[in-house]
Amino acid sequence: MQTQLGDSRSGKLNENLLGFGRALRRVGIPVDSLKISLSLQALQLIDIKEREDCRAALFSVIVGRYKDRQVFNDLFDLYFKDPNLENKLLGLMLPRNQEKPTHRKKNDRARESLQLFNTEQLNGPKNAQKIELDASMTLSDSDRLKNADFNTLSHIEYQLVENLARQIPIYFPKILSRRYQVSNVGSKLAFQKILQQASRLDGDPIQIFRQLRKKTSLPLLILVDISGSMERYARLLLSFLHASTKTHPQTEVFSFGTSLTHLSSSFKVRDTDKMLIAINQDIHDFAGGTKLGTCLKKLNKEYQHLCVGKRTVVLLITDALDTGPIDVLQTELQKLKSSTRSILWLNPLMRYEAFEPIASGPTTVSKVCSKMLAIHNLTSLEQLSEHLKTLLN
């Protein structure tokens, strides 16, 4: 029986399917052996001579994500024409590592910590003397750093502050979920528990157990401005938020400058330094202008599904010095507001005590946001957690 998939009597079908599965895996579609065996069964059920039926059958069994549809179709066309051709093409498409294997780079933070240790050992006594001299005249170093604006720091200070920022805890307030847990207080009776007890005591429920709604955290949507004026704040705040939202279940991150970039997958990297490197590779419009309006438009349109249920809290990190059309910004911000719980504007321009949103961009943003919070130095980051608590409860 000669078919498009080869001769089934001599077992070509199995081989072909295996090969196809491997090819799919290489382009990033998850295929496990269960799926391969299922697809083999599926192909035996349908008319294998019908190419489109085969395609539909394999798609239905193997693919589980909408976004994989195009890739699957392309690869199906390629593979079931001439498997060798596909291999060659794939070989051309795949990035090849030309370099010789080198020793794995040590973790950056580990190296830094080693460096710090070495320099401390070398310069230890000198530094100690210096501090002694300074102490009589000025604030201590850590106090100065705490209140220094991120933008005014030298390179080394910036690194230090970044590390300090990572240690600041932030408590996101929790809301009541729709799920219940047994407790001694609460408005609902926990029948199962009461019954368990009553059945042991001749049907007399002595203690009344109740149910209380469990607490759950709100989904977070972080929008970070990466335009020229925000460059330094963006990096620092990203590492701060990364460290503080590690245990937070739903966090989505986007950067915006001239275009919108979805950073959530890079943000999931556990190590903060590696996360920053990954994000660097994702973003292509670093230190450009700001087109908040058009970026929000894209967000509202393509990522609408992230703000389901009006529970999301948006952290908008920007100075709102927008260069795009203001009416677009206004409508898109309103849209975002209507689909989320609250928008908090984290504004580094609040470093100026007399800051007032006067320019058209900041005015528009401040009208929509529930609160404007300062984030220009470590002290303000420490206060952030308190603000969140009062604002969201």
Place this chain on the structure above:
Amino acid sequence: MIQWLDILSSKVFNSVDEVIVALKNEGYFADRALATSVFLALKLKRPLLLEGEPGVGKTELSKALARALERVLLRLQCYDGLDQREAMYEWNYTAQLLHVKVAQGGDQDDVLKEIYQRRYLISRPLLQAIECSKPGAVLLIDEIDRADEPFEAYLLEYLAEYQITIPELGTIQAQTTPITILTSNRTRELNDAIKRRCLYHWLDYPSRKRELEILQVMLPNAPEKLTAQIALFVSRLRESSVREQFTRAPGIAESIEWAKALIAMDTLVIDPEIVHDTAGILFKQRDDISSLNAQLVTDLLTPELI
């Protein structure tokens, strides 16, 4: 003998074409890819996960399938906070308490055994589907993306083994495999564990020809010219260049509603004015309605050059 009768009475499809025809008889026009997925879901006894834009006929499919297979349709509408008690089973606590009260003075272990019997169990859609007698049921788990993530975990055992384990009672296994269809509007990505257990199909908007067929079947009284014009107009609205201007393109459900409205208004030919008056049926967002300006409507209504 009885087994033979069962096989004869329960409907079985033997090919993809049979699925297409059977669904068509029930007023559902499935394209070949969808029919293949349905056929495989039936043959391989796997749940089928349908994703697609709202109003492309995900829910309708299960209704039509239930009718075609002469099975009961059980429906579980998902929502945030849906839990095991509403989806699978619940103990009838009041009856149990009464039983305990009546049996006062008896042996405690016996009482405990007695109150956890099947008769004190209230079954909900999932358990109903499992316990459904031949020819079995079609279970529709509608809009599963609306339920929260913990709920998906409840489903896993059912989806993989068609069984439910009740700690007090034991495992209840399905006698006849219920046909399970899950639908999702993709407001969030489902867990991989769910997806692994299901066959998957992405339902797209229908082609113009198919939409015309649907309209003609649903509205047999409609003038042919009108339905053709509706199908053309709606399919043009869904073309990528036009669609970008709207937050959501109208689905089949909307075009059927629109056609009904136009017939009710005794319309013979669509003109821009009528589109303007009835735009609220096609689009449900103020922005979308205002994007549908006179110029665009005129462009979309121009007949095709043949």
